[in-house]
Amino acid sequence: MSRLVNLLCATVLLLNYVASEITEDISETGQPYDISEQDLSEQELMRTINPDIEKALVTLENLAAASDKIIRFEDAPLADAKKMFSEMVEILDNMIEAVKNSNNAYKFLKAKGLDRIVAQNLKAENAAVKARILILLKVLFDVAPTTTTALIPITIVDRLLDVFEQDNLGLKAHALDVLYVWLPDNPRVQARVMKIKGLAPFYEQVGKLDTSVIKTLLDLFNMILKEHVTARNDVQRTIVDNDKMKFYTRIGLLEHMATPTVCNGLLNIFSKTWSYNTPDNNIIVTVFDMIKNIKQFCLKNYRGKPKAKKLFSALQEYVKEPENIEYFQSKGLNVTDISLMIEDYVDKLRYVKDEM
Numbered sequence: 001m002s003r004l005v006n007l008l009c010a011t012v013l014l015l016n017y018v019a020s021e022i023t024e025d026i027s028e029t030g031q032p033y034d035i036s037e038q039d040l041s042e043q044e045l046m047r048t049i050n051p052d053i054e055k056a057l058v059t060l061e062n063l064a065a066a067s068d069k070i071i072r073f074e075d076a077p078l079a080d081a082k083k084m085f086s087e088m089v090e091i092l093d094n095m096i097e098a099v100k101n102s103n104n105a106y107k108f109l110k111a112k113g114l115d116r117i118v119a120q121n122l123k124a125e126n127a128a129v130k131a132r133i134l135i136l137l138k139v140l141f142d143v144a145p146t147t148t149t150a151l152i153p154i155t156i157v158d159r160l161l162d163v164f165e166q167d168n169l170g171l172k173a174h175a176l177d178v179l180y181v182w183l184p185d186n187p188r189v190q191a192r193v194m195k196i197k198g199l200a201p202f203y204e205q206v207g208k209l210d211t212s213v214i215k216t217l218l219d220l221f222n223m224i225l226k227e228h229v230t231a232r233n234d235v236q237r238t239i240v241d242n243d244k245m246k247f248y249t250r251i252g253l254l255e256h257m258a259t260p261t262v263c264n265g266l267l268n269i270f271s272k273t274w275s276y277n278t279p280d281n282n283i284i285v286t287v288f289d290m291i292k293n294i295k296q297f298c299l300k301n302y303r304g305k306p307k308a309k310k311l312f313s314a315l316q317e318y319v320k321e322p323e324n325i326e327y328f329q330s331k332g333l334n335v336t337d338i339s340l341m342i343e344d345y346v347d348k349l350r351y352v353k354d355e356m
Helices: 002-021 042-049 053-073 078-098 102-110 113-121 127-143 145-151 156-164 169-182 187-196 200-204 211-232 242-251 253-257 260-276 283-302 306-320 322-330 335-350
Strands: none
Touching: 053 078, 053 102, 053 113, 078 102, 078 127, 102 113, 102 127, 102 145, 113 127, 113 156, 127 145, 127 156, 127 169, 156 169, 156 187, 169 211, 187 242, 187 253, 200 260, 211 242, 211 253, 211 260, 211 283, 253 260, 253 283, 260 283, 260 306, 283 335, 306 322, 306 335, 322 335
């Protein structure tokens, strides 16, 4: 009898262990399925239940070092490097699926995967590898945001900015997605961005992006601008602690916002993007919100500029059209407030005060 009880207990413990370790697998169509319904080999099943994160990291490190050596010193055929990159992509695909389980994500972070794999391979001479690294980063921020933010080396933002300025649109979009979750409420990383690149990439890259990526970029800038306005107005330090405030002051975003370079860059962005609006991207909603937020900084810079007059006159007519009024209302926007704001721009741009 005791042997039967022991056997039952052991069975229960084993089932509990498997239930706690198993991760949701994804089929080739992207749909979740039950592992028990698939014809998996024992090795595949064990990797899904308890992937060997450390072994995968070591393999990736070795492949990255070997492929880099081939490319730099040409001591082997480039086909060998391509084969290594293909192996890395396969391992990274498995890693991405594995870290969707929080236990595996924390294993990866604890094993210093961000330093060993992410930081190094964002420099890889292979777009497919870079894309997987960026997707891996996005998953980590989604699954374990606090731990990822705490452990990610700040120098990774340098690599992200480099990727964002390259010509690969897909990589730009992935890099921006990572910045979108990493930069807000993180003035230390924002300060690094301002020190390395300033605001130039923001308005210089718009012409090289598609509409959905432009909207993400505008949303990110708008979010950070609001963050800085709130922080700098917090004189009593009731919202922002002293350490963060030092970074906000050092960044000087609000001071940069009042410069002709930034205001003119934003004017060019608005002129190019507002007419791209569709019910799917809602980019005009972000444009109007940004126009409201930059008014205190840029209105004076826009006086006397024909391009500014043309833009805000066109926006004034756009707001009056009945179908657009219905659209704004469907998005929960106050049409009266928008109309008054644009009208104020138009009125103040019409008259240029002679400072002499």
